[in-house]
Structure formats: structure tokens, C-alpha cells
Amino acid sequence: MLASYYAELLNFFSRSLNDRQAAADVVQESYARVLALQAREVAVRDLRALLFRTGKNIVIDDARRRQVDAQLLQTLALVAADDAPSTERVIASRQQLELLVRRLTAMPRKRREVFVLVRIYGFSHAEAAAHMDISIASVEKHVVRAVCGCMGLDT
Template sequence: MTARHYLELVNFFSRSLRDRDAAADVVQESYSRVLAMRQPETVLDLRALLYRIGKNIVIDDARARQAEQRMLDTLGLISADSAPSPEREADARQQCRRLAARLAVMPRKRREAFILVRIYGFSHAESALHLATTVAAIEKHIVRAVCDLFDLATLRTA
């Protein structure tokens, strides 16, 4: 595999991201993913594959930022309308990491219910359908998740 498409890809993603360094990171990650494939030499159109992987990386990153903003909004730490100080934003992100760590150790159904309802905005009925359970079970999972996550005394010291 050669780097002959590198400059073309960086230029393309620079225009869409408006950040040449971020574009270079996307392209590098695209090449890394191709190299991690079991048989990259069997790819028929390397250029097309690199573009597709790069676009997927950009989309995944945007989704992650949106989900993070929704989580911060849900927690009331930072709103999209405000311009928080760097200290407040750093504190909010640190609390967000703590919450993510707490979510990671939560029982799977409880974590999934909380994420669907509080982060993605699903209704309890939609979440119940998605998780193949009852609305009452979703409500219990949400209550327990909130109790697990928002124990303020331990949240700030965790």
C-alpha cells in the first residue's frame, strides 16, 4: 500500500473539517484501519475505501461529540447556549468521564436503558421496545441508574 492518495485525502477532509491537522489525523487513522485489515492487498479500490473509512471516522466523531453534549446538557453542566469558562468546561468533562466509568460497571440492561432515555432521548416505551422488555422495567432501570450515578456526595469525590 502506498501513500499516493494521502495529499488528496488530506485536502478533501481539510475542506470539510476546516482543520488541516484534524484532516491529517483522519487520513492517518484511515490508513491504519486499512493496514489492520486481514488482507488489505485484496482491496480493489484503495482510494474509495480510504474515503469511505475517513467519512465514517468523521461521522463517528460528530456523533460522539453530540452524545457528549447531550450528556452534559442532561447533567446540567454545560448548555449549548452558554459559553462556559475553560475551568467549568474542564470540570464538566471530568465529571462526564466519572459518569462514563460508573456507567461501565452498571448492569447491562440498566446502563442501556439509561443511555437510551437520558442520552439518546428515547421514550420509555421506545426503550422498552428496543430492549425487549416492559415500560415498568425501563422505569425501574432508570430510577436505579439515576441513584447509582447521581449520588452527589460520591460523584464529586470519585
């Protein structure tokens, strides 16, 4: 039954993202999440709608993650932009870095470790899950909560 929606999902997300490979990744992750729900025997009324909603949520989460990454890169670029940055820039950058370090330090150990594996070392969610012996869903939750924590949002 799940296979009958694959082409429709792939075409929809290919048009939305203008990238067939990224769309295939979204569809694959959508299927994995829905199958995980079914494995836990969660009742699903409209499988097609759930697959589409799950895919849209994945795209939104990815966009948010990229936005945080872009802000972090922008901050780092400000620090590295000048050979002799102004005193104000140095102080502001140090304060931002200190705030980020405080927020990371305040996180639970496992959340911080997952965040470092995924965001700093570039592990995939599956690789981080295997490395830490936790589920992929747990890795996803830790990463989302860690990103929110770095941004100062309550999780």
C-alpha cells in the same frame, strides 16, 4: 501505493472539516484501519475508495460522539445551572442519571471499562488499548457500543 493518496485525502478532509490537524488525524486513522484490513489479508478492490469511505465514517462517528457528549454536558449543565433548581429538574436529572448508571451497569465489564477510560479519563483509543491489552479496533467497537447503550440504542 498507500502514500500516493495521502495528499488527496488530507486536502479533501481539510476542506470538509476546516481544520488541517483534524484532517491529518482522520487520514492517519483511515490509513491505520485500512492497513489493519490488509494485515488480515482482506481483499481490497479500490484502495482509494476504501480510504475515503473509512475517513468519512471516522468523521461521522466523531460527530455522533460529540453529539452524545453535548447532550451529556447539557444535562449536567441543567443540574448545575441553578443554585436552587426546581424540584422537577432535580427529579428529571436524577432519573436521567439513574438511567445512565443502570445502562452502564448492564454493560459487559470490558465495554464499561473501555468507556470509562476513553470518555471519563480521556484516554486515547491507543492508550486504552495498551492499558487493557486489546486492539485499537476493539476499543473503538466497545466505545461505539457503549455510547449506543448509554443512549438506549440496541447494539
